[in-house]
Amino acid sequence: MAVTIRDVARAAGVSPSTVSRALSLPDMVDPTTRDRVLRVATHLGYQPNRAARGLITGRTGNLGLLLPDLANPFFPSMVKAIQRHAHQADYQVLMMDTDEDPTVELALVRSLAKQVDGIILCAPRMRPQDLREAAAVRPTVLVNRTGRRLPAVTFDNHQGMHQVVTYLAGLGHTDIGFVGGPRSSWSNAERLRGLRDAAGEAGVRLAELGNFTPNFAGGLAATDGVIVAGVTAVLAYNDLVALGLVRSLAARGIDVPGRLSVVGIDDIAVSSMIHPGLTSLGLPTGTAGRAAVDMLLQLLSAPGPGSGSGPARTPHIDIPTELVVRETTGPVGPAPPGPKAPKTSAVRLSPPSGPGSSRSRGRSPRPSPPPPNLTDPVADAFEPRSAPTGRRRTTRR
């Protein structure tokens, strides 16, 4: 059927062993024969049978990826980065979605165990002991959380919270609310900690508004609490929550950012598509995905635990975040009494006083004059995801 290593060997006049070595241990065979073997192999279109290889090496050539909900726009970009990077190293990715159900996570990890060489685990609510069990069964890298002595790739929540609080304080906000995510979520706890620190340093009051589901519905549910809290700015657990918040605030006639500034986390693609554009703390998911794959591959090539000189430090990468300022944040102050002011308008956003805010968008308020021409300058103003135009980023401290 398919071309096997014996076919190549026969055609090249060598033994199967030599073919195998020519492919996987190139400098162990004579250059002349190696070239001949490789030429024959490519000519015949030989591709090693992964099952046969796996049977003897005990490796599958697969990486497992466990995540809570692919439908959350936060994940696809990370998944894409992971896939691309894994493929470059000749690994396949087996992805599994837990549907935000922590009870199935461990079961999925177990079923994944036999079929992968290593696991990238994105399970913000998994219990630490389960985490340990998962890591015991296969080399594991955590993403977006830490665990007891386990390799991890995280986003620098502490620094991120500082960015947000500093930015908002610079706009004059002294009362900031936080719409929390799931109580058991690692990043929720982490963000809360960072927020308390940052609020204390900046001298602003922090209102913790409870825990909500990390999606659009959660944002809707949080609205009333935000209103009665009497804050002038609110940070949501993620962009989906923020979107829900913005949506139902608008329905209540509450001006964003005039009466209330809203900030999200994740900087998902939608945040730049809607009106008003959502100010959000961006988490570089692509960088994280690549880092996780690199870390895992390194773990796989490294000798197992117990050997080596002393207990190797468990690797950990903390990725800096990046605040993307758009239109849901503005200086604190009463809603302008101006005649029939539009509900929300980009013009209301004066340049923040924080660092890196030199450029102003310069777009006029909604009832704008007709476009000067019909080609495309408008597109630039709307920050297509690829072009940095119109995105003002605060520099990292």
Next chain:
Amino acid sequence: MAVTIRDVARAAGVSPSTVSRALSLPDMVDPTTRDRVLRVATHLGYQPNRAARGLITGRTGNLGLLLPDLANPFFPSMVKAIQRHAHQADYQVLMMDTDEDPTVELALVRSLAKQVDGIILCAPRMRPQDLREAAAVRPTVLVNRTGRRLPAVTFDNHQGMHQVVTYLAGLGHTDIGFVGGPRSSWSNAERLRGLRDAAGEAGVRLAELGNFTPNFAGGLAATDGVIVAGVTAVLAYNDLVALGLVRSLAARGIDVPGRLSVVGIDDIAVSSMIHPGLTSLGLPTGTAGRAAVDMLLQLLSAPGPGSGSGPARTPHIDIPTELVVRETTGPVGPAPPGPKAPKTSAVRLSPPSGPGSSRSRGRSPRPSPPPPNLTDPVADAFEPRSAPTGRRRTTRR
């Protein structure tokens, strides 16, 4: 290391063959021994080595899934359905993302070939001959397109276009524009064809406004053309394009749906989150994903081509679409001269005259009275994705 079939055999006092049969051909072994074997197997936690099995059976237990861009919110829900369904049949899914690059599709299919038993191919722009080559290497099911005599799962574009046109015509629109997607895309051609038919039947004029990239930027780029076309309603190739359109129309001060109604396709999650909510032709991606897996599994269990009585009909499932009416569509007519009417507002949407439009939302315009209580009734009005409240669907014809 791991527990093998021999361990189970030894513990159960039978030969490995019997264990194998007890697991895969249960009614071939004596019930007594079968029970004993199964009990021992589960007790020892035996899981067959997939590599060894694959080596002899020639099957991998994997399904390949090729798609153009996971970051397009249209796909994750389909991917989730595919995964869930495949796992139930004890298959794993190897997903590959082509990054919208048709030139890498064939290469990826080839690299996928040896590692999967069958392929679910979502490649709207792949050339027919490449399609055939892909299908020759492994059993293949096309999704969201057809190809020469190849099994396929599609959405009923023809019926969908009829739904949209009928609905818009019912609102009084006689000039409808279509913002097309990639010229080489199968569904683009299909939609165009359906639109022409439907427009002819309904007696409305159809303006074909060109081809654009199937994303937010494409919508931005299409805006000028839409404006000069002089239409009162426009259908976009997909929701992302529609969102771009809505966004830049708003920036130009063009009232949606007062002056221009906008309809998208896909009904991605975001469309119900933004304001104004996007009217969209929903494509049941979950249904499609499940259907594709079912079809592929059937293909895998069926005898290969050439056998059987005559050429079996190539399976094809056409999934009905479902129009979800929200706030970007309304009756044709000049923008109301009413005092400081908000740019867009749900109240402006009078019930469409189409079928199935009995319920009205009953939400008041934006400057609404304060909420009656502080719990959650607002959430209901905003159609959290799970609850059908607030989604008026036109019944299928």
Next chain:
DNA sequence: CGGTTGCATGCAATCCTTTGCAGCATCAGT
């Protein structure tokens, strides 16, 4: 010139499961 070293290659075992075939036992029928 003999011995040793080192390199390149081949041999053969091994990974674990499935499955065609053979064997054995039991049972029914005559």
Next chain:
DNA sequence: ACTGATGCTGCAAAGGATTGCATGCAACCG
């Protein structure tokens, strides 16, 4: 009681690649 059929089980052969070990050859040194 013998024959034939039936049903369950075991034997052994794949299936393709990797790898420790052995072998053969050449080169080099003494």
